Amino acid sequence: MSTSDQQASPPRLAIPELLIGVGLLACAGAVAWQTLAIPVSPLYSKVGPKIFPYITMAGMVILSLLLILAAVRGGWQPEEEKETPTDRKAMGFVVAGLVANLLLIQPLGFTVASVIMFVLVCFGFGSRHPLRDALLGLVLALAAYFGFARALGVNIGAGLIENQLNALVNAVFGIGRG
Incomplete structure (x- = not known):
């Protein structure tokens, strides 16, 4: 040698x-x-x-x-890992989730767009439990929304769900009453 x-x-x-x-x-x-x-x-x-x-x-x-x-x-x-072929179908679901979020955040609001994105990304990563993923995505999206909207005062895309929850929070805590 x-x-x-x-x-x-x-x-x-x-x-x-x-x-x-x-x-x-x-x-x-x-x-x-x-x-x-x-x-x-x-x-x-x-x-x-x-x-x-x-x-x-x-x-x-x-x-x-x-x-x-x-x-x-x-x-x-x-x-x-370099020799493993790319799973284009899985990548397609992840990209579809990101694109769906971009397209849906304005008309539907942050929460709905984020839940749809979360479910699609989870599916791309192999999850076959869409209801569980949607519920987890809902909890995470609402936490993120209220963290930004209430704690930081930053509007990241209020939709029907966010507007209803804001009205409920304002009514329960008496915010906005003179």
Whole structure:
């Protein structure tokens, strides 16, 4: 056996992993661009509405650079996973869930769009319990909605369910009564 046979070949550039890292870096650039567009009142102290988007962007940049470095070193997938064919049907359900969320959030509201997305993504990952997935998705979507709407005051897409629950919460807790 020659010395060249004993040496491992240098790792190949992992193109799919590289594309994920570059895509994440592009998303970080979009976050930076949109954060620069946030108007800031001169009344804010040094910690204003731009701080958390910038922290998020910095994390995305660090993660994307680590992903790109891993791709240059051959990727993070073990060899046996690289040989596994892509399950296009499962990927289709996940993509369908994301697209459904984008298309349905405006007309139906955050909760309904999120539940539909959750059920489709769960199906894509192999779950065959749509009722359980819908109930779990409903709990998570409502928690996220009320976390944003009530705790942070951010409207992320109120629909019929959200409007009814807001009215119920206001009636029970007497919010909005003079």
